[in-house]
Amino acid sequence: MNSSLSRRKFLKTSGALIVSFSAASLLDPLALAQGPFGTHMSHIDPSKLDSWLAVGADGMVTAYTGKCDFGQGMYTVQTQLVAEELRVPLSRVRLIQCDTSVTPDEGTTSGSQSTPINFNTGGLAQAAATAREALLDMASRRLRVPVTDLAISDGVISTRAGKRVTYAQLIGGNRFNLALNPAAKRTQPSQWTVLGKPVPSMDIRELATGRFEFVHNLHVPGMAHGRVVRPPALGCVVLNVDESSVRGLPGLLKVVVRKNFVGLVSEKQWQAEQAARQLKVNWGPPVVLPAQQTFYDYIRQQPSRDVLVVDSQDTEQKLAASPTVLRATYSYPYQMHGSIGASCAVADVRAEKATVWSPTQSVYPTRSGVAKLLDIPLDNVRVIFTRGAGCYGLNGADTVSYDAALLSHAVGRPVRVQLTRKDEMAWGENYGQACVIDQRAALDSHGSIAAWECESWAASFGGRPGYDHPGNVITGLLVGFEPEPLVPQRSSQPTGELRNGHNLVPSYLTGCISGKCGGAGKIRSERVLAHTVKSPFFTGPLRSPLRLQNTFAHECFMDELSARAKVDPIAFRLRHLSETRIIDVLKAAGQAAKWDPRPSPQPNNSRTGTATGRGVACVAYEGDNGYVALIAEAEVDQVTGRVQVRRLVAAVDCGPISNPAGLRNQIEGGALQGMSRALTEEVTWNDHEITSTNWATYRSLPLGIEVPVIETVLLNRPGAEANGAGELSITAVAAAIGNAVFDATGARLRQVPFTPVRVKAALDARSAA
Amino acid sequence: MSAILIKVNGRIHTVDVDPATPLLYVLGDELGLRGPKFGCGLGQCGSCTVLMDGRATRSCITPVSAVGQSEIITLEGLGTPEKPHPIQQAFIDEQAAQCGFCLSGVMLTAKAFLDHNPQASSAQIEHAFEHVLCRCFVHARMMRAIERYAQTRRV
Numbered sequence: 001m002n003s004s005l006s007r008r009k010f011l012k013t014s015g016a017l018i019v020s021f022s023a024a025s026l027l028d029p030l031a032l033a034q035g036p037f038g039t040h041m042s043h044i045d046p047s048k049l050d051s052w053l054a055v056g057a058d059g060m061v062t063a064y065t066g067k068c069d070f071g072q073g074m075y076t077v078q079t080q081l082v083a084e085e086l087r088v089p090l091s092r093v094r095l096i097q098c099d100t101s102v103t104p105d106e107g108t109t110s111g112s113q114s115t116p117i118n119f120n121t122g123g124l125a126q127a128a129a130t131a132r133e134a135l136l137d138m139a140s141r142r143l144r145v146p147v148t149d150l151a152i153s154d155g156v157i158s159t160r161a162g163k164r165v166t167y168a169q170l171i172g173g174n175r176f177n178l179a180l181n182p183a184a185k186r187t188q189p190s191q192w193t194v195l196g197k198p199v200p201s202m203d204i205r206e207l208a209t210g211r212f213e214f215v216h217n218l219h220v221p222g223m224a225h226g227r228v229v230r231p232p233a234l235g236c237v238v239l240n241v242d243e244s245s246v247r248g249l250p251g252l253l254k255v256v257v258r259k260n261f262v263g264l265v266s267e268k269q270w271q272a273e274q275a276a277r278q279l280k281v282n283w284g285p286p287v288v289l290p291a292q293q294t295f296y297d298y299i300r301q302q303p304s305r306d307v308l309v310v311d312s313q314d315t316e317q318k319l320a321a322s323p324t325v326l327r328a329t330y331s332y333p334y335q336m337h338g339s340i341g342a343s344c345a346v347a348d349v350r351a352e353k354a355t356v357w358s359p360t361q362s363v364y365p366t367r368s369g370v371a372k373l374l375d376i377p378l379d380n381v382r383v384i385f386t387r388g389a390g391c392y393g394l395n396g397a398d399t400v401s402y403d404a405a406l407l408s409h410a411v412g413r414p415v416r417v418q419l420t421r422k423d424e425m426a427w428g429e430n431y432g433q434a435c436v437i438d439q440r441a442a443l444d445s446h447g448s449i450a451a452w453e454c455e456s457w458a459a460s461f462g463g464r465p466g467y468d469h470p471g472n473v474i475t476g477l478l479v480g481f482e483p484e485p486l487v488p489q490r491s492s493q494p495t496g497e498l499r500n501g502h503n504l505v506p507s508y509l510t511g512c513i514s515g516k517c518g519g520a521g522k523i524r525s526e527r528v529l530a531h532t533v534k535s536p537f538f539t540g541p542l543r544s545p546l547r548l549q550n551t552f553a554h555e556c557f558m559d560e561l562s563a564r565a566k567v568d569p570i571a572f573r574l575r576h577l578s579e580t581r582i583i584d585v586l587k588a589a590g591q592a593a594k595w596d597p598r599p600s601p602q603p604n605n606s607r608t609g610t611a612t613g614r615g616v617a618c619v620a621y622e623g624d625n626g627y628v629a630l631i632a633e634a635e636v637d638q639v640t641g642r643v644q645v646r647r648l649v650a651a652v653d654c655g656p657i658s659n660p661a662g663l664r665n666q667i668e669g670g671a672l673q674g675m676s677r678a679l680t681e682e683v684t685w686n687d688h689e690i691t692s693t694n695w696a697t698y699r700s701l702p703l704g705i706e707v708p709v710i711e712t713v714l715l716n717r718p719g720a721e722a723n724g725a726g727e728l729s730i731t732a733v734a735a736a737i738g739n740a741v742f743d744a745t746g747a748r749l750r751q752v753p754f755t756p757v758r759v760k761a762a763l764d765a766r767s768a769a
Numbered sequence: 770m771s772a773i774l775i776k777v778n779g780r781i782h783t784v785d786v787d788p789a790t791p792l793l794y795v796l797g798d799e800l801g802l803r804g805p806k807f808g809c810g811l812g813q814c815g816s817c818t819v820l821m822d823g824r825a826t827r828s829c830i831t832p833v834s835a836v837g838q839s840e841i842i843t844l845e846g847l848g849t850p851e852k853p854h855p856i857q858q859a860f861i862d863e864q865a866a867q868c869g870f871c872l873s874g875v876m877l878t879a880k881a882f883l884d885h886n887p888q889a890s891s892a893q894i895e896h897a898f899e900h901v902l903c904r905c906f907v908h909a910r911m912m913r914a915i916e917r918y919a920q921t922r923r924v
């Protein structure tokens with residue numbers, strides 16, 4: 001089926017979209033389950049307006065976006081964007097998200113890039129602005145009045161004399177046949193009436209009443225149920241599968257083995273679950289894993305791929321000449337996305353054509369991966385984003401989509417695959433990277449930082465599959481695809497512009513390369529070296545990947561330096577910053593928290609009983625993609641080592657604010673998710689296998705905690721570019737809490753998570769010192 | 770397989786399943802209900818919660834045969850998008866969701882607990898949520914919504 005035909009049909013036949021409308025019947029009923037499929041790699045040309053927007057005969061504006069909503073609010077805010085640019089009410093916009101047969105390829109919805117890409121002068125924003133100007137041109141010709149004398153309201157264009165024409169009359173049901181116009185003017189924030197306003201989440205009513213359709217809820221006619229049987233330990237390969245162990249089980253359709261991938265399909269879910277438990281597989285021996293106890297030493301010893309991010313080549317000399325040199329090592333564990341729902345996907349593979357309903361962040365790359373896995377043409381695969389549980393990055397969504405495709409392909413029927421909790425935690429997701437970070441800096445005789453060196457080792461394996469590497473996630477590896485290799489390589493001297501996308505460079509450095517300075521700070525003597533080593537476990541982008549780990553190390557070390565200099569931590573930071581936007585959020589957070597300027601630790605606290613303190617951290621996210629300062633107030637029980645966070649104050653600047661309501665929700669959630677990661681979350685393993693495989697062994701702070709008071713200060717910057725916002729608060733919170741514990745007790749925490757045992761050890765080390 | 774009668778959201782259904790089948794799979798796969806979700810399958814997170822005779826019950830670890838004559842209410846059985854139940858309205862008013870996957874656990878645990886303990890203190894409410902997870906960490910808003918519902922129960 002030709003994709004433009006299906007889009008036209010959709011425009012003409014679909015009624016008002018409600019968010020919970022079944023994804024299985026979203027498009028033409030004839031196309032249900034199978035197709036429409038693409039005709040070539042990029043059959044939806046992003047340079048054409050019709051790829052992004054259409055006005056139906058009923059005047060409804062349909063927008064097609066490659067950035068989808070997992071709960072972070074992209075559905076609502078993109079609807080606002082289209083409504084704003086087209087001057088129609090929100091109810092007149094329907095948004096179609098991430099479907100390879102109807103939406104443009106915008107890669108992956110991740111990395112705080114949705115707002116930068118779709119809310120500046122490209123993508124969906126530019127399409128909507130182009131459409132508005134095109135409609136004005138059409139109206140000008142039809143009404144014989146210059147564009148400057150026309151006004152738009154509510155999808156109606158009118159002249160001063162009262163002549164009117166509606167969008168539907170101008171173009172309803174027809175194509176624009178125009179290219180995206182890079183010169184089309186975005187509506188200025190000062191003129192906004194829909195964007196910039198606190199619009200409530202458009203799906204919450206459906207969610208709260210149990211009507212919203214997640215991928216877990218999807219029913220495709222004729223659907224069977226699949227389960228996977230993962231290896232018992234890392235490195236195990238399939239020796240043989242004893243199918244007789246499940247022969248005759250009710251409802252069992254097929255046992256599927258492909259290299260080390262084992263799965264089965266049954267009529268009902270419960271039947272599949274029981275069969276998966278009963279299936280006997282002979283596995284080869286596991287590999288021996290590096291001991292968790294000494295893992296941070298282990299990763300320092302591994303061959304590495306090195307990047308020298310910045311090097312002024314004078315740090316050694318400055319450090320040697322300075323009266324005070326501080327060193328500290330910080331370590332950060334593997335952590336999980338830990339989605340509340342174990343991942344699920346549905347696939348329908350018949351006659352060499354595949355439709356996959358997937359919670360993936362990357363529909364086009366997943367389409368490519370499925371085509372490779374099934375060895376069928378790319379054009380024969382369609383991937384439809386269907387929301388899963390909040391993912392926060394590369395959870396099990398991609399791998400379970402592969403699982404579903406493999407199992408459906410084997411039985412020639414639609415198959416729904418539900419991972420178990422253990423599948424998800426031990427064999428489903430790609431963990432957030434573990435790393436160890438060495439810091440070294442010198443204070444000059446005035447108590448300012450004279451030089452700063454940072455060297456880090458991060459463990460990495462696999463990652464996002466992208467278009468070419470299905471082996472970057474578990475299922476791809478099990479069927480025989482290799483993950484992208486990590487090729488050890490020495491670093492050369494940095495060239496070009498500063499690249500600080502991983503926040504390897506502390507905000508306080510000038511970040512100068514050949515005289516061009518891209519940093520947010522003033523410290524000129526600087527050296528940052530990053531090593532990537534091979535991880536024994538799959539890793540991938542977990543909300544604020546490496547930005548959080550690095551910021552934890554930088555912001556705690558900055559606190560150590562300010563304490564040594566005996567200067568207030570905010571004042572000390574301001575002394576070393578040059579970028580206005582980070583300075584402003586830092587000041588705003590201090591003001592909102594009623595920060596009492598004084599050096600840490602709190603001088604009057606007792607070293608016994610309960611002590612309270614406050615800590616601050618700030619960061620220019622990815623160097624220039626949003627700014628945050630966060631202040632934590634915490635209470636430490638010096639007997640048990642328990643840390644209780646009482647208050648979190650976050651000030652953020654992400655450019656012009658598109659939806660303050662959604663933004664606040666993201667900042668609050670990020671702050672508390674970061675608190676859980678800082679206090680309790682850690683992947684654990686023994687000699688052969690992951691041992692944190694459920695919520696009893698991978699601890700997440702439950703709802704039943706004394707929730708800290710959270711305050712958010714939003715700094716609107718209408719003149720700036722739109723930045724990401726979903727990863728701001730989480731990036732700063734671990735450091736802010738660690739610094740608050742130091743302020744309260746004088747004990748420095750350098751390893752996440754801050755479990756009572758570790759806090760107690762730090763408190764004990766304090767008295768020993 | 771055997772024919773089992775269960776009363777769900779005010780209607781009696783006959784389902785032909787193995788009696789050991791978890792109630793969650795019957796509600797989702799046989800009856801097409803969307804409220805209860807598979808989170809962990811271990812009764813640890815709460816996503817599969819339903820009300821069984823008014824008590825919050827984890828349907829992923831409850832065999833359908835254990836339901837008997839009890840009445841099951843799922844999230845969609847409480848109210849509709851047009852006419853939400855007060856606990857649902859409280860969550861809508863507080864914008865207390867992100868991905869929303871955990872809401873059966875949060876809202877039905879809250880309803881069951883507060884309906885039986887309308888005078889509960891905030892410490893007691895916290896205690897009731899020791900084994901309920903929200904991984905988007907909408908805790909602050911959710912607790913405000915629960916407090917809002919609690920106030921309607923106290924009058």
